[in-house]
Amino acid sequence: MPSSPTTVAALRSLLATRFPERARAAVGAVPTEIRALDEALGGGLPGGRFTEIVSASPGTGGQTIIAQLLRATRRARQRMALIDGADGFAPEDVPPDHLRHLVWVRGRGAADAFSAADILLRDGNYSVVVLDVRGLSERALLKTPTTTWHRLRHATEAGAIAVLVLSTTPIVPAVPWRLVLRETVPLGARRTLRSALADAFSVEIVRGHTDAEKKSA
Amino acid sequence: MNYAVVLAPNFALQALRRSEAALANKPFAIVEGEGRNARVTEASEHAIGVEPGLAVTLAMSRCPGLLIRPRDPNAESEVMRVLLAAAFTLAPRVELTAEGCCTVNLQGADPIQTEKQMHACVAELARAGVGARLGAGANPLLAAYAARCAEPVLLVSNPAAFLAPLPLSFAEPSSVHADVLRGWGIKTLGQLTTLPKTEIGERLGTEGAQLWERAAGETIRVLRLIEPVRTFAADWVYEPPVESLEPLLFRMRRFAERVALELRGAGRVADNLALTLQLEDDTDHHREFRLPEPGANVDGWMRVLQAHLDTVKTEARVTGVRLVATPARPPERQDGLFDTALRDPVAFWENLARLAAIVGDDRVGTPVLLDTWQPDAVALTKPVNAVPAPEDDSIHPPRGLTFRRFRPAWPADVAIVDARPHAVEAVELHGIVRVARGPFHLSSTWWKSGAAWALEIWHVELASGATYQLSRTADGWCVEGVLD
Numbered sequence: 001m002p003s004s005p006t007t008v009a010a011l012r013s014l015l016a017t018r019f020p021e022r023a024r025a026a027v028g029a030v031p032t033e034i035r036a037l038d039e040a041l042g043g044g045l046p047g048g049r050f051t052e053i054v055s056a057s058p059g060t061g062g063q064t065i066i067a068q069l070l071r072a073t074r075r076a077r078q079r080m081a082l083i084d085g086a087d088g089f090a091p092e093d094v095p096p097d098h099l100r101h102l103v104w105v106r107g108r109g110a111a112d113a114f115s116a117a118d119i120l121l122r123d124g125n126y127s128v129v130v131l132d133v134r135g136l137s138e139r140a141l142l143k144t145p146t147t148t149w150h151r152l153r154h155a156t157e158a159g160a161i162a163v164l165v166l167s168t169t170p171i172v173p174a175v176p177w178r179l180v181l182r183e184t185v186p187l188g189a190r191r192t193l194r195s196a197l198a199d200a201f202s203v204e205i206v207r208g209h210t211d212a213e214k215k216s217a
Numbered sequence: 218m219n220y221a222v223v224l225a226p227n228f229a230l231q232a233l234r235r236s237e238a239a240l241a242n243k244p245f246a247i248v249e250g251e252g253r254n255a256r257v258t259e260a261s262e263h264a265i266g267v268e269p270g271l272a273v274t275l276a277m278s279r280c281p282g283l284l285i286r287p288r289d290p291n292a293e294s295e296v297m298r299v300l301l302a303a304a305f306t307l308a309p310r311v312e313l314t315a316e317g318c319c320t321v322n323l324q325g326a327d328p329i330q331t332e333k334q335m336h337a338c339v340a341e342l343a344r345a346g347v348g349a350r351l352g353a354g355a356n357p358l359l360a361a362y363a364a365r366c367a368e369p370v371l372l373v374s375n376p377a378a379f380l381a382p383l384p385l386s387f388a389e390p391s392s393v394h395a396d397v398l399r400g401w402g403i404k405t406l407g408q409l410t411t412l413p414k415t416e417i418g419e420r421l422g423t424e425g426a427q428l429w430e431r432a433a434g435e436t437i438r439v440l441r442l443i444e445p446v447r448t449f450a451a452d453w454v455y456e457p458p459v460e461s462l463e464p465l466l467f468r469m470r471r472f473a474e475r476v477a478l479e480l481r482g483a484g485r486v487a488d489n490l491a492l493t494l495q496l497e498d499d500t501d502h503h504r505e506f507r508l509p510e511p512g513a514n515v516d517g518w519m520r521v522l523q524a525h526l527d528t529v530k531t532e533a534r535v536t537g538v539r540l541v542a543t544p545a546r547p548p549e550r551q552d553g554l555f556d557t558a559l560r561d562p563v564a565f566w567e568n569l570a571r572l573a574a575i576v577g578d579d580r581v582g583t584p585v586l587l588d589t590w591q592p593d594a595v596a597l598t599k600p601v602n603a604v605p606a607p608e609d610d611s612i613h614p615p616r617g618l619t620f621r622r623f624r625p626a627w628p629a630d631v632a633i634v635d636a637r638p639h640a641v642e643a644v645e646l647h648g649i650v651r652v653a654r655g656p657f658h659l660s661s662t663w664w665k666s667g668a669a670w671a672l673e674i675w676h677v678e679l680a681s682g683a684t685y686q687l688s689r690t691a692d693g694w695c696v697e698g699v700l701d
């Protein structure tokens with residue numbers, strides 16, 4: 001039996017011994033080609049982990065993150081699934097070639113979205129699964145049983161899929177990474193290249209640290 | 218090895234056990250007759266002490282807990298169809314020889330390949346809930362003898378050595394001949410065939426000579442071939458009607474296994490499943506499932522069907538079910554060197570089918586833009602097995618934020634000042650317009666009466682800082698979405 005932990009590092013070491021599956025490092029990362037995001041996440045969306053991006057208000061760039069992620073995964077020759085809880089994705093605003101590797105699940109509510117996630121998070125054919133719950137009733141989402149998230153997290157940690165949850169308010173309990181987009185992009189930026197616009201996003205890290213940071217702690 | 222025989226021992230017992238989940242691992246017996254004349258005709262291996270011919274009361278006293286059942290012609294017919302379907306996976310020339318027995322003409326088949334196929338056939342039947350034995354030999358009779366001795370597959374390459382130790386009863390002598398031969402001290406086929414055939418014929422007559430031929434495995438006959446099935450469907454009734462999922466799925470799997478076997482036997486796969494539940498109130502619940510990847514994998518089918526049935530609530534109990542598979546040619550493809558292939562195609566297609574069962578066939582897939590300027594004109598298509606290499610970046614890369622659509626669009630009241638939107642009022646949105654860009658006019662198909670459409674689009678930045686897309690048609694204004 002190890003002695004009582006006296007430092008954060010010792011506590012982490014103890015937890016890693018007791019719960020080895022929780023201590024498993026992220027399986028690679030999927031670059032988003034959005035500078036601020038990749039820097040914040042230490043290279044991209046971590047594989048085998050949840051990342052939550054809270055788009056606090058409309059116009060802060062949540063949909064552009066999906067579009068950029070489509071571009072990045074297409075270039076990296078990966079497959080991506082979009083679980084579109086409120087059916088808000090507009091394919092006409094994305095180059096057709098960036099849609100060819102996408103499986104779009106047009107949900108009709110939170111129940112559909114979570115059922116779809118339960119299936120897709122176990123499918124090793126995808127590198128990225130985006131669970132977009134913006135537009136769904138916040139009350140219904142906040143009432144989602146913790147066990148549902150726990151089940152989805154377990155499925156994710158057993159594989160290598162990078163899971164991105166897009167929400168309007170923090171909803172994922174004990175998520176490794178939570179970033180918030182707060183700045184609204186004005187209409188005046190409509191002529192700016194989308195990639196340049198995405199690079200200029202500022203994200204606030206509310207929760208999370210890289211595995212390297214964890215080790216150094 | 219010119220012929221094979223597929224044999225299901227204890228055919229009637231197997232049929233009952235396969236159709237009724239409650240009989241698994243339980244002692245049960247099949248009876249014939251009524252009242253005092255009721256007699257056991259067959260008993261399961263768990264019915265200790267129960268033998269054919271016993272009176273039912275005696276059988277029940279010997280084996281407490283014994284379940285009594287009459288023969289079930291529907292269940293037997295279903296098992297027979299399973300056997301035939303399995304036989305057709307070996308070769309297309311099949312005879313329905315007897316109850317629980319069919320003979321296959323293998324002439325011209327590759328012997329090594331056939332042996333593998335026979336093992337696969339037995340495994341396939343076991344998965345379908347039918348324990349079977351397969352024997353192969355130079356003629357139908359030898360193949361039948363081999364099937365009776367097989368555990369579970371036996372190929373007879375040396376008939377004389379194989380037949381010699383078999384008991385005389387294999388050649389089915391009449392009771393008179395059996396007594397005579399027993400008196401001569403003959404107990405095996407080998408002992409009979411050491412005697413000259415002509416001498417046997419002189420003493421036991423023509424029947425004796427035929428018995429000798431059967432003992433020598435020399436009987437030749439022509440198979441009465443049957444046609445393979447052309448429709449891949451199963452329907453069955455529930456008596457009494459069912460109201461929970463478990464019994465429904467149990468029998469559905471059994472029938473699906475048979476349909477899948479028939480498809481495989483015909484060299485086909487299913488690309489569509491149609492399920493009809495007949496209800497007690499004389500109504501139907503009908504649903505079609507487009508299988509993203511055509512196949513004959515029962516587990517995949519059942520996942521699709523169960524995902525749908527989990528969500529179904531009927532007004533009345535289910536009295537019958539019909540399952541129809543639409544046959545298609547198995548997919549053939551060759552991927553390119555730089556394509557993004559699937560890591561696990563089976564899981565990919567099965568999961569897509571399960572998703573379709575949850576959200577609907579028309580709500581999952583890869584989006585493809587339609588050749589029109591009409592907004593939101595998009596179709597969902599079946600994802601490809603191998604995604605081709607990405608194209609070079611467009612010379613007109615996308616600019617500005619990405620559009621997020623509200624489906625359905627929000628009806629709105631828009632105040633106009635100086636021919637520009639000044640304020641927006643919708644159920645979930647209201648505010649003063651800070652910046653407005655537009656109008657952008659879109660119209661098409663004006664040359665088709667009734668199909669013409671025209672839109673006026675505006676991009677408006679509200680005081681909150683967010684930019685929304687408004688559209689005006691003849692019906693009024695609405696908020697179509699937000700630039701996000």
